[in-house]
Amino acid sequence: MKKEELFERIRGKVIVSCQAVPGEPLYVEEKSVMYLMARAAKQAGTPMIRTSSIRDVLAIKEETGLPVIGLVKVQYEGFESYITPTMKEVDDLVAAGSDIIALDCTQQKRGDGKTVSEFITEVRTKYPDAILMADISTYEEGIQAWKLGMDIVGTTMSGYTSYTEKTDGPDYELVKRLAAAVDIPVIGEGRIHYPQQAVEMLDAGAFAVVVGGAITRPLEIAQRFISAVDAAQSR
Template identity: 85%
Template structure:
C-alpha cells in the first residue's frame, strides 16, 4: 500500500497499538499471540496496527492484511533511546515488510556516538522510499524530525524523556503546536485512556490517534480499575 493510500485510510481514525514485550503478561516466549489482539482491533474497525518486534510485525500482517507501523524495542548499553535505535532494527523491519517504521527521534543519549540528525540522515539515505514515523517528546524534536524528512511525527515519547512535560493524560498542547507548524501528519499518542481523550486529540489537530494500553494491555487496564476502587 502506498504512503498516500495509508494516510488517506488513517486520517481521523484510531490506530490500535498491539504490543507485548518480555516481562508483560501477554508476552509468550514460544510464539506471538498479539495477532489475536490485532484481529479484534481490525474487527472493531482500526485502519492500521502499531506493533513492536519483528515476529509481531510478520504475524499481524499475515493475520489482518492491515498496514503496520513497526518498531523494535531494545535497550543497548549506552543508549537512552530504545525504539528502533540503530540501523540493524531498521533493516530488520524493512525486511519484515513494515509499512511504516517508527524510530526514536528524541535528543536522548545515543551509545553509538551519533547525533539523532546523523542517524536519521543515514536512514533516509539508505531507504529513500521508506515511510518513517518520528517518535518525539517535545515540540523542538518534532520540528527537527520534520525538517529531516520524517513522514509522520508522533507524540509517543512526551512525558517519557527526562526533559519533557510529565502529564497524567495526553499532551494536547504538543499536538496543537506541532499541527500548527509542520506539514506532515501529527499522530497523537501517549496516555490516551478514554474515547473522550481520543476525540480531544483529534480536536487538538492530530491527523490520527494511536491507542495502546487502554485497549491491549490488560494488566494496565485492571490496575486502573483496582486503584480507582481502592482509593475511594
C-alpha cells in the same frame, strides 16, 4: 501501498497499538499472541496496527492484512533511546515488510555517538522510499524530524523522556503546536485512556491517534480500575 493511500486510510482514525515485550503478561516466549489483539482491533474497525518486534509485525500482517507501523524495542548499553535505535532494527523492519517504520527521534543519549540528526539522515539515505515515523517528546524534536525528512511525527515519547513532564493524560498542547507548524501528519499518542480523549486529540489537530494501553494491555487496564476503587475505599 503508497504513502498517500496510507495517509488517507488513517486520516481521523484510531490506530490500535498491539504490543507485548518480555516481562509483560501477554508476552509469550514461544509464540506471538499479539495477532489475536490485532484481530480484535481489526474487527473493531481500526485501519492500521502499531506493533513492536519482528515476529509481531509478521504475525499481525499475516493475520489481519492491515498495514503496520513497525518498531523494535531494544535497550543497548549506553543508549537511553530504545525504539528502533540503530540501523540493524531498521533493516529488520524493512525486511519484515513494515509499512511504516517508527524511530526514536528524541534527544536522548545514543551509545553509538551519533546525533539523532545523523541517524535520521543515514536511514533516509539508505531507504529513500520508506515511510518513516518520528517518535518525539518535544516541539523542537518534532520540528527537527520534519526538517530532516520524516514522513510522520508522533507524540509518543512526551512524558517518557527525562526532560519532559509526566502527566496523567495526553499532551494536547504538543499536538496543537506541531499540527500548526508542520505539513506532515501529526499522530497523537500517549496516555489516551478514554474515548473522549481520542476525540479531543483529533480536535487539537492530530491527523490520527494511536491508542495502546487502554485497549491491549490488560494489566494496565486492571490496575487502573483496582487503584481507583482502592483509593475510593480508603477515604
